[in-house]
Amino acid sequence: MLAIELIYVAYIVAAVLFILALRGLSSQETAKRGNVYGIVGMAIAIGATLSLPAGDFHPLLVGSIAIAAVIGAVMALRVGMTQMPEMVALLHSFVGLAAVLVGFSLQLRGEAPLAERVEIYVDVIIGAITTTGSVLAFLKLRGTVSGKPLLLPARHFLNLAMLIAIVVLGVMYGRDHQDWTLEVAAVIAGVLGMHLVAAIGGADMPVVVSMLNSYSGWTAAAAGFMLKQDVLIITGALVGSSGAILSYIMCRAMNRSIWNVIFGGFGATPPPSSAKKPAQPAGDVQEIDAATLAQRLRESKNVIIVPGYGMAVARAQHAVRELTEALRKQGVNVRFAIHPVAGRLPGHMNVLLAEANVPYDIVLEMDEINHDFPTTDVAIVIGANDIVNPAAEEDPTCPIAGMPVLQVWKSKLVVVNKRSRAAGYAGIDNPLFYKPVTKMLFGDAKDAIEKVVAALKA
């Protein structure tokens, strides 16, 4: 048993370590140390809590910690890097669930002053929204539930109704402190969370995941107010602002406001402009085969690869790495251009390329590399569509107008690898495919790239 003051000092130390953990992520060199800070901070926080003088911990509690640690470890070690988005979403739901349960646990303790009741209520509501929203996001990312946005006819009205119900129940709960009000409110909040996520479409999933990340932080902060624990407040606030920033970055990368993403139901209905656009970028696409591409690559000095979600789906990152290595060995300057919303998670492509052992110093962000396309001999687009769509710059009526895109079409040759001729997630045609500099390499990303590598080595 430690003196209570010492325990509070330990909490502060833990909070500082968490801040250092996030700070460590500012560069790849310090990131691992940052993670260690986080682990140490967490160990200190748990250790301090367990040595509270009032501690009379139930044996089951210790058992559950042990079991949960094993479950968590197994999950984390088994998950494939392409499944990271699902894993992250699932973990968000656990935080939300834990917050809801902590709230109920406090509620079941009995009497609570008004302020505490308000805090419990806020904690449970945010927690419930996070939980169900994350579960649905998990299912969507996994493909169990269709990624298409679900748009109920009166969805805005529904959302508003649920919100009002939650507020009304909150007032009732505050006044009477009855269990059922909290329970009903939790269920309604759960439905609201699901409905909010259901209305958001495939390409917007990075925003959803980062928003849920933010929610899970605010939940923890709310729990901190409820329990009067500063370490929870600080940590929750850190996580909450982190998620909020990520959402903001993602939205800006798509040139849309957060409200537009949450309530827009983007990509569901075919945009009206496409109907009255008979003059679709006319002309046929030109195909290229692996051998010709290999020849062109061999003659190139500068090559930029633009990966998208298609690379993740086809698990083509290792083939891409081989291609990179083969070209670099021949003295070709190969670099990667990563659009902020490529993939289904912020930084998704970076993680996949890192998994395949692509050195991170040739993986560049959009702003760093966009002006290099005019001096590029070959730009290879692998499983990306909307993020290289010139319509965003050229056609003010198109739904993604104004979204910053990678200007691949400025290079001397653009090779687009696609499974088929289908449109991207935004459901719009891509004039890039019809440009004279563009050649299409149809086929599964992995097979196609492997063929190119084979031709290159031949």
Next chain:
Amino acid sequence: MKLGIVHETRTGERRVAASPNVVARFVKGGWEVDVERGAGVAASYPDAAYEKAGAKIVDRAGAWSADIVLKVRPPDEAEVGQLREGGCLISFLYPAQNDALVAALAQRKVTVLAMDQVPRISRAQKMDALSSMANISGYRAVIEAANRFGSFFTGQFTAAGKVPPGKVLVIGAGVAGLAALGAAKGLGAIVRAFDVRAAAEDQVKSLGGEFLTVKVKEAGEGQGGYAKEMSKDFIDAEYALFREQAKDVDVVITTALIPGKLAPKLWLKDMVELMKPGSVVVDLAAEQGGNCEYTKPGEVAEVNGVSIVGYTDLPSRMASVASDLYGMNLWHFLEEMGGASGWKVDRDNDAVRPALVLENGEKMWPAPPVAAMAKKAEPAVTPPPKAEVKSTPATPAPAPAKSHGHGPPTAAPSRGSGVLLVVVGLIAAGAWLALRLGYADTAVSKESAELLQHLTIFVMAVFVGFQVVWNVTPALHTPLMSVTNAISGIIVVGGLLGGTGDLHASSAVAIVATLFATINIAGGFIVTRRMLAMFRK
């Protein structure tokens, strides 16, 4: 102000200080220009062309009496005498090697600026006449070599059979070396380059050359973009490499210079003897004694059928373009000094001060350390101006040393959002306080004080979060998510606090909460660790 462009008297010198093209610029800029009769003839610029450009054709004495005399070569004794007392001369001067000349000029109480002393800083690149001339030398070296080489530079498949491509080795990838590299590549040869400076590698590769290195690790960067002298180990390794190359290559172009010293001997007698008959060595360092041991400055030597070209007047052999480029350097230099209307010698101008040798007869060279300090502040190593490399489409080298991952975040949060945050925080604080006070109990003051404290911490933490997270590199956004995920498992503290005492509804729920939160902690940290372990350079 009147500029005088004089005839170059040194034997074999065909250049002139400005082409009609440049003269037209001067005239447009407000200068009066006097050109000595016949000054540009050797560079294929007849007097009529100067007149058309707005210059006045004058006799020798007339041109020399101008306010500022523009010249290519250092003046000889007779010419010093022709300078107007108190006048100004701008030309190549090499003050370190020409003490007597500087003394003679000082006696005439003139102001002298040496084009060879223009510092190699980024801002002064456009006035860097040495680079302009080196570029021409490099190109011409290839042409001289091709002229003597008995075969094609580019490989050919003809009906009669196959001709292998010529192989060119460039030693020293400075401005001249890179120009030679580009020119040889443009003719279709296989080009290799050797340089002791690591920075040269990218530049060589960007021009399509193969970069040769030795195993010994030693940095060869000296001052001002030149190389320094290397250790014995390094030189031995270098010689071994050269002997190997000597058997293979058809053309060797050497450009190695160390400022203020005789050129290092790099292409030794035995290397020449190893070369195939018909091969060519062009020694661009011939004026400083040559890099090749067989070099005869100003001449072509022949050893075992290998020609060693030691011309020291390569820029002069392309007098037309050399005069034009040198003139442009002069034009930029005079503009830097204030142009026709505001021309003056500004000792504080760090691009001009190093070139100032004499001011009204007073010796100003070498420039004091103040200027040297200013010089250091600028990027010291000037990348050779690639745009000047002729006959090759200039391919910019990949942006070097751009530190990915350390760069500033895509954008800082706007001030607006910060203000918004403060407002939201204050409103929240106010609302909570009102709520607390509204239902005043006995413990009002204590409780509200406590709450205020928590709120303060909350708002501060949000700010810290914003600051810290904006610095996270976008490449690490996924690990950021998983690590924040893990630390938001801190909610476990709530579960632990609830899971005390006997097992009843409340503590059971808390135990389940602990379970989920712990999965999160373990899962989040481990998955982050896995991801971060994958990032490698």
